[in-house]
Amino acid sequence: MALKSTAGKILIATPAIGDGNFEQSVIYMLHHDTDGALGVIINRPSELPVEELLPRWGDLATAPGLVFSGGPVETNGFIGVGRAVGTQPEDVEPVPGTDLVTVDLENDPALTGAHVDRLRIFRGYAGWGAHQLDTELSAGSWFTVASHDGDMWSSDPSGLYEKVLRRQSGDLRWFANAPLDPSQN
Secondary structure, three states: OOOOOOOOEEEEEOHHHOOOOOOOOEEEEEEEEOOEEEEEEOOOEEEEEHHHHOHHHOOOOOOOOEEEEOOOEEEEEEEEEEEEOOOOOOOEEEOOOOOEEEEOOOOOHHHHHOOEEEEEEEEEEEEEOOOHHHHHHHOOOEEEEEOOOOOOOOOOHHHHHHHHHHOOOHHHHHHHHOOOOHHHO
16 A cells, blocks of 8 residues: 655544544644655644744744644754745755644754745644555544644644634535534544
8 A cells, every 4th residue: 555645734632542542633744655654733732832932932832822732852953944935954854745844953044044034933743654554544532634824823723623623615514513522522
């Protein structure tokens, strides 16, 4: 079976996910190949301002200017995701098929600011080993949907789960109103 990369797409946790770390999560996929996959949860802003944890990056952070809980892996580390403008330096990693890049937060924010016009900071990430995500997709743990330009930069990130599902067609749209516990339906 050929790999269908989810990079640049959104994963939405199904009620069958069975993992509290991902319940009602909306994950923007940054990377997916035969070696594994990586994404960040975009609908879980924390209450911590970027400028408190990473003061050098506070001025570049897109509103609401909070650090997002990106996932359960490496929660002591941070990932920056920016929207690229113009030519990109070698120290950013493009997300295939999008205008997004991952940003090296060890770099000078002033230099990065010349190449990105939006930035979100994530603490931790969602990660899968080789073929792990493919197995979860086959088991029905995730819905894969197209991302929209505004998803990463939503002014209401906590409402993304319902918003992304409502714009889908057919039965998938129904899940926007589904209870957390399917037995309560």
